[in-house]
Amino acid sequence: MLQKLTGPSLRVAGVYLTSKAALHLRMMSSAAEKGSNFFFRQLFDTVSSTYTYLLADQEKKEAVLIDPVLEHAERDAALIEQLGFKLLFAMNTHMHADHVTGTGKLKSLLPGTQSVIGKASGAQADIHLLDGDLVSFGCYQLLATATPGHTNGCLTYICHEQGIAFTGDTLLIRGCGRTDFQEGSSEGLYNSVHSKIFTLPDHYTLYPAHDYKGQTATTVGEEKKYNPRLTKPLKEFIHIMDTLNLPYPKMIDKAIPANKVCGLY
Numbered sequence: 311m312l313q314k315l316t317g318p319s320l321r322v323a324g325v326y327l328t329s330k331a332a333l334h335l336r337m338m339s340s341a342a343e344k345g346s347n348f349f350f351r352q353l354f355d356t357v358s359s360t361y362t363y364l365l366a367d368q369e370k371k372e373a374v375l376i377d378p379v380l381e382h383a384e385r386d387a388a389l390i391e392q393l394g395f396k397l398l399f400a401m402n403t404h405m406h407a408d409h410v411t412g413t414g415k416l417k418s419l420l421p422g423t424q425s426v427i428g429k430a431s432g433a434q435a436d437i438h439l440l441d442g443d444l445v446s447f448g449c450y451q452l453l454a455t456a457t458p459g460h461t462n463g464c465l466t467y468i469c470h471e472q473g474i475a476f477t478g479d480t481l482l483i484r485g486c487g488r489t490d491f492q493e494g495s496s497e498g499l500y501n502s503v504h505s506k507i508f509t510l511p512d513h514y515t516l517y518p519a520h521d522y523k524g525q526t527a528t529t530v531g532e533e534k535k536y537n538p539r540l541t542k543p544l545k546e547f548i549h550i551m552d553t554l555n556l557p558y559p560k561m562i563d564k565a566i567p568a569n570k571v572c573g574l575y
């Protein structure tokens with residue numbers, strides 16, 4: 311289920327929740343104290359070093375998949391079926407440049423699944439999210455939070471009930487997404503991270519879309535202290551980003567047109 315944040319709101323960790331969402335959050339906090347039925351699995355693509363995340367409510371059996379890779383759509387669908395979950399949403403954090411998304415293929419492998427991406431990405435999908443939209447699965451919610459900079463349409467998905475966030479390529483472990491293509495903006499990325507991610511509680515665990523060194527997760531507190539780029543003043547950050555000299559992603563000319571149509575090209 312997709313909800314919009316409207317009406318009275320409560321500020322929690324730098325974001326505004328409607329009174330309904332805030333009530334839900336308080337209910338979930340007490341549920342977590344009693345024991346959680348939250349399912350979490352981090353999956354990996356060795357070719358593009360992409361992480362895919364399967365989240366589910368194990369009682370209600372409703373699941374979401376974040377940043378699936380086309381070549382692993384069968385693997386992911388088989389896992390979801392084995393676990394008895396219903397995949398509600400196959401979601402992207404942004405329009406990827408380094409791999410083709412599996413969202414379109416998952417829709418045909420698991421009928422009833424809806425594809426989801428940020429509206430500002432310019433990509434096709436069943437559901438286009440705006441900043442502040444809530445994506446529900448079972449008794450859990452992901453708060454879509456606009457974090458432009460790596461691309462215009464980048465979203466960070468925050469699950470306040472679990473104290474976790476999926477940062478896509480906006481914030482990588484001890485790094486961040488490059489800003490030299492897809493309408494990238496170093497200043498935009500810096501502001502997104504400082505206003506939307508570094509304002510979350512220090513203990514929140516952050517899961518990126520990629521890691522190239524075998525690292526799996528980080529926390530807000532760690533990145534605020536040790537991120538070698540984002541701990542610097544804005545001017546220095548922009549200089550770092552301007553002089554990264556990263557090679558052009560090998561798949562970009564194929565991936566972007568394919569990802570505009572959910573990987574179905």
Ligand SMILES: N[C@@H](CCC(=O)N[C@@H](CSS)C(=O)NCC(=O)O)C(=O)O
Pocket residue numbers: 358406407408479485486487488489520556557558559560561
């Ligand atoms: N070599 C890889 C691409 C590596 C790359 O550019 N990664 C992106 C995220 S995927 S759009 C990035 O933002 N990297 C930042 C960094 O500091 O590494 C390929 O050819 O696909």
Ligand SMILES: [Fe+2]
Pocket residue numbers: 404405406407408460479487
């Ligand atoms: Fe990216």
